[in-house]
Each structure stands twice: as C-alpha cells, then as structure tokens.
C-alpha cells in the first residue's frame with residue numbers, strides 16, 4: 001500500500017511537493033584521523049534520492065541555499 005510522505009527542509013521548513021526538484025540530502029559523520037586523534041565531523045551532501053531520503057540521520061534540504069546554510073553551520077561548529 002502506498003502512503004503519502006511529506007518531507008520538510010531541515011533548514012527552512014519548506015515542504016517538499018512532488019516534482020519540486022533540486023532537493024539535497026546531507027549527513028554528519030564522524031571520522032578519526034588516527035586512533036589517538038579526536039573525532040571530527042565530515043559533512044556529506046548528495047542529490048535527492050528517494051531511498052536515501054528515508055535514512056533516519058539524513059537532513060533534507062530544499063535547494064542550494066539551504067545546503068549552503070548547512071555547510072556554514074558545519075564550518076562554524078567546533079569539533
């Protein structure tokens with residue numbers, strides 16, 4: 001049975017309507033350069049994908065502007 005999913009931009013709250021293109025997905029991942037180094041955050045961004053959009057950790061972004069905002073926040077975050 002199909003169900004209607006509603007995605008909202010994690011930055012501005014805009015609702016994704018069918019066919020409205022140029023949405024993006026982003027993730028924060030942690031990486032340790034060496035076992036003794038502190039972890040640091042890796043930001044991953046990719047084009048919208050219906051399967052990946054269900055990932056519990058994915059952030060949904062309504063366009064390049066909000067993708068840019070996520071990157072700005074990530075650059076300002078410590079660690």
Ligand SMILES: [Zn+2]
Nearest residue numbers: 009012062066
């Ligand atoms: Zn947005």
